[in-house]
Structure formats: C-alpha cells, structure tokens
Amino acid sequence: MSAHQLIHTLEKLLALHQSLHHLSNQKTDVLKKGNIDSLKEIIKDEQKHLLAIQKVDKERELEVYKLISGHEMAGEHPSISDCIRIVTGAEKEKLSHIQEQLTTCLTQIKEANELNQQLLHQSLQFINLSLEMVSPEPQEINYGRPSQKQATSTKIRFQAFDSKA
C-alpha cells in the first residue's frame, strides 16, 4: 500500500507548521516593542494558517484511515507509528523523518507560544493596573441605607472616564 499520498499531505502540514513557527517568532518581537498594528496583522495571518492546517489535517485523516484499514492499530486512533510499522523501504524512512521534523516543529511552536503568553500576561498586568486607576470601581452590590444609594452607580460600569466635567 503506497503511503505516497500520506507523505505528500504530511509534507504540506510540515510546511504550514514551520511557517506558523516563523510567525510565532515574529509575534515575540512585536510584543516586545508593543506594536499593536503589526500584532493585528500577525493575528490575521495566524488565523489563515490555522484554517489551512485544519483543512490539510482532515485530508491527512482520510489518508491515514485508507492506509490503516485492515491493519491493527495501537489505541483508539491510528498514529504515525502504526503507519511506519506498515510501510516498507524508502517510504518508511521518509515517514520517520517527517515524524521527527513534525515533532520538533510542534515543540518549538509550543515553546514560542509559552513565551508569547508570558509577554502578553505582563503587558496586560500593566494595562489593567493603569485602567483601574482612571476608571472607578462599581459600587458595592450589597444592601445599604436607601437614602445613601446613588442612582448613578449602576451606570458607571462601562464608561472609560468618570468625567462629569
């Protein structure tokens, strides 16, 4: 059974992931500088990548099921190790090679994402603190003497500035 199609799909998947990794690195640089516009661009790009990856992934699933059908698989879903067991010769080598590359790429993306997450967390901390200083907190959602309750308290919540000037 030829794994040619599967290899082809996997190579496409690998290319997409590598470019996603490239994007993640760019995102790190942009986050450090605090450049919002470039960040928006990168996010749009990432969305496109994710859609493409989803599509290619569905193709991959079909290929794998075609290949595996009839053979036994370890666990619920067929894995690439099962495929490697089944094919022979040059294809076996290629599949193992791709498996290695995909796993390294995925780990790199994971690490880059972790770093981006921490950078974002830091920036958000700062922003939240600054915002809280200029916009007032909503009043206590609790009982109180009716004469002291202010009618304006319920409206304050979403205004950016409490400017009555």
Place this chain on the structure above:
Amino acid sequence: MSSTFFGLETARRGMVSQQGALYVTGQNIANANTPGYSRQRVNLVQTTPFPAPGWNRPEIPGQLGTGVEAGSIQRIRDSFLDVQYRGENNKLGYWKTLDENYKKLEEIMNEPSETGLANTIDKFWQSLQDLAANPKSDGARAVVSQRGMAVAETFSYLANSLNSIKSDLETEISVTKSQIDSIAEQIANVNKQIGDVEPHGYLPNDLYDERDRLIDELSSLININVEYEDSGGNASKMAEGQAVISLAGGPVLVSGDTAFTDMDLNQVSIGKLQALIHAHDDVYPQMIADLDNLAYTIATQFNKVQSDAGLPPFFDVPEPKAQVVFIVDNTSSMGDELENVTDNLEELAGKLTGDGIESTFGLVTFGQDGEPGGSPNKNPLTTDINDILSKLNTVLKEDEKNLAEPGLEAIMEAINYNLDSSDGVKEFVLITDAPVYVEDDEQSEYSISEVIDALAEHGIKLHVISKSDNGQLRPLANQTDGKFLNIDSETFDDDLYNSIKLDIRKGYADQMEIGQPDFESDPSDETSNNPSDELGDGNTTNILNLLDVFDGKFDYDLSGDVSDFRSYYQSVIGKMAVDSQQSGRLSGNSDMLRQAVEERRMEVSSVSLDEEMTNLIQFQHAYTAAARMITVQDQLLDKIINGMGTVGR
C-alpha cells in the same frame, strides 16, 4: 489694601520658580546617561492668594493670586513596573545560574563523545569479546586489563570532577550570601540617610534612585518583598519612606537602618542563591550517586562472576561494612509497637548479613521524665544482633522508668562510641515517640544544634523510627540526611536496609580501581594445548559470563526496577540533558521578559532630550516674561514715586 510691592513680589516669585524649573531640566539633561536615573519634574503650585477670608479683611475685589512656587521636585517612576522588573529579574537569576551549572555538568559528562563513559565501557566490552575469540592470546588479555583500568579511571575522574565542582559551589554559596549581606547593609545605610532627609519635608530623589538600584540587584539573588514605612516628622506626602525588605518566606532582611545578616539558608526562596543550593544539594549529588550505583554494581557483578569461577576479583571493591547503633526510648511512650520493632530489627540484621555486609551493633537506652539524674545506659558494641535484641527485650520489659536525661544526651553518648569510618558506614537509629528534648532547656547539657553539628562532624546519619511526628523528630532526621520512618509500617527494615546499602556504595566511583586482573591463572590455560578448541566450553565460559554482565539486568539504583547497563546510563544522561535543556529555555525566556519590562520602565523614567529641550524653551520664555513683569512694576513704582504730584511743576 494690598502692599506697594505686591506685583513686584509676584514677579520675583515667577522668576525664581522658572529658574528653579530650569535648574531641574538642566539636572535631567546632565543625567541623561546615568544608569538608574529617573527623570525629575518640578511641581509648580500657586502660593496662597491674598487676602485670607476673615472678619477684618480688606475690601478689595477678589482674591489676588500671589505668584507661584516650586512645590516639590518629584521623580517620575512607576513603582508597579519596579515590582514586575524585580520579579522577572529574580526568576532570571535562578534559571541563569541553574543553566550555567547544568552546562558545567554536561561538559564533564561529555556524552556522546569519544572520551565519555559510554565509549570507554564499549571499548572494554569489545576487548572482552576479542579475548573471547582468542582466549589464549596474551595481547588480548593485556588489552582487557588496560581497558578495565581505563573504565575505573574514567569513573574516578568523573566522580572527582563532580566533587570538586560541588565544593566550588559551596564557596560560591558563601560568597553569594556575603554579597546579599553587603547589599542589605548598603540598603540599610541608604535608608538611614533617607530617614535623615525626609522629616525636613524634602524628597531625596538621588537616594531613592540608589536604593532602587540596590534592591534591583538584590532581587536577582533572592526573592524579596519590599514595603515602605513612613519616616515621620514633617515628611512630604510624596515621600517614600523607609524600605522594609523581607524574604518571601517571612524573615526580615532590612528594616529601617538595620540589616539582619544572620539569614537562615533553609528559608531562601527562588533566586541565584537557591539555584546554587539546588545544584549543590540535588543536581550534583544525584549524578554522583548515579555514578556510584553504576560503578558499584558493575564492579560487584564482575567480581561475582570471577569468584563463581574460582578466580580472584577483577575490581577492587572494599568489604561492605556497617555500624548501626540503636538509641531506644525506655519509657512506656512506645507502647506495644516495640515488639514490632524487635521483629523488624531482626529481619534487618538478617538482610545485612545475607548480603555479606559485616555489621556491628550498639545500643543506648534512655528513660524520659525530663528529670536529670542518671545517665543513658550504653552497651558495648557487638556483632551479634541477638545480643542486642535480648538486651532490648529486657529493656522494654523493664517497667521502672530510668531517671535519665532526655534523648540528646543519649545521642551524644552514642557518638562517644567513637566509631571509625574504616569500619563501615555509621547509622544511628533513634526509636522513640516522645519529644527528645525540651526547647531551650538550661539544665540540658547539649543543645539541638550542637548535637546536629557533632553528628555531621562524625559523618553519622540519624534515622528516626516513631509513631507520630511531634515536630521535633522529623527535622532531626532531615538535618542529618536520615529517614523518618513510621513505627507501624511493616517495611521499615527494608527502608533502613536500602539506606545502609546506598551509604555503603557512596563514594565508590571515586575510588574505583582494578585489583589483580588475573586472567593468567584462567583454567583455560590448562586446555590451551588444544589449538582448535578456541570457543570450547571450559575456555571461554567465564569470559562470556563477564560479557553478560553488560547485558544483564540488575537493580542499579536499589529502586526495585531492573535494567541493563546501557538503558540505565541512557536514562541518567537523558534526564540530565532534558533538565539542562529546560533550564536553558527558561533562562532565555526570563531574559526576554526582563528585557521587555526594562524597556517599559525606560519609557517612563528615562530622560528624553526632546522633551527636556522643549521644557527649556517653555521655562526660559516664562523666565523672560517674569523679568519683563519686573520691569513693568519698576516703571509703575517709578511713576508713583517720581512722577506723582508734580502737576504744574
């Protein structure tokens, strides 16, 4: 009625204040490149208007403003960013130091490479195979003994290097600790100076900058919390006050103008100091222990094969010996569990002798009423466990309470056995359930720290077998690296046995040597007359058995799991590599995060020359305008004084 020189005074104030603002701008420009400098800004405020409201006020229109003054000179600094920066710096200190130490470890182990341990052992294995193919060849034999020596020397070299780095780490730890102490003292000094200035109402900005710089430096060494206390006096509302720095765990490091420099190393939290302690206590000893396990297991298995064939041992392994002293609580606090204890101790002795470990036992009993009086009962050392057990049994059945001093004295008595290291590893087993000492008891001869120091000096491990943890016993065991075992557990003889075994093989890798590599008296010599019988049974069985040691599965680390040499070594190196990679990655991450916060901090606090130049223009023109105002006032006064009342003159 306002005074004559009212306008003049207002203009004068204007001039002076603008001049002050110019000075501050000049200060900012001059310090544009000073590290740690936060730009300063002058807050101009109006002076109190005239007249003040009251009954006797003059009836002039309005309240006339009286000018401006420089209210305060404040530095622009965001304290939240400081907190963020210190957090990231702290993590960076930890991961960077850990990463460096892992790199040193990797360099020493040097795998995979031609000079690493795996390759050396491979070559040894190959030489054995060559010998198996030519059992009569003298050259092959010589090669085997040479390669064997190489293996022993590699183990010894690795263990040696690791030990020397470990002792270097000790020095580094004490150096770091004194660094922390010195920074703490400097901060205390700065606090004192700030405390001298603030009550006058001033804001000592340069001192604040210096203090922040010192705290930043401190944050990379240990994790700290910073709080500020009022200086009192006539301090301005914007004054920061005295810094109180405490370690994340609680103890205070700097408070006001005093620095507490007797910090307990056990309470240190994340930072460079903790990374050094972690490397010294966990990373390097773990690797050394793994090497010990490997070396010991290979050596003993090899020797076993040799002795099974009736030949002298290949590796020089010292006889395993242990000296175990039981320190038993004689009162009824133990209850019925003591029978369980005696059973387990008998099994322990059985295991030790079954493994060929020569053991000597001792027994010290003490009773416990907290009343000083008699001394703990010390029995002579003996190699017969039954002797001890019988004495133990009689001791337990005695119902009279010995009027003896508390447990610390008993431990010191046991230390006075003066056990010799050459007679084996030294383990004390304390069996009790009640507190062994009264805290800060003046009548007690020894203090807990004295006892722990004495135990450490003699290299003795103290294990504790007890029913419940009353807060004293577990730390006692932990401080000497011993175990705390539950008396109800059925396996404490196993735990003790494993602990003793691990201790016996400690440090073996360092001393590994080959004994007399004696293939010369291999029985195969006698059958060497038969030249065609090269792979015959009698000749090479022994050598093939030796080869099997490498492929055989043994319990290398006494954990109960068996594996062969290659997989065990691979797992050891693999774990080291994974940990090293992680610390490298986290170190890079922390650096990047710290960099990001630093840039944000610079955005807020550093001097922007454009802004300062613009300010210069502003203040200078204001200054000129104020000077103009003075000219106007001057002309008014001139008119009044010299020009009024000269009609018709």
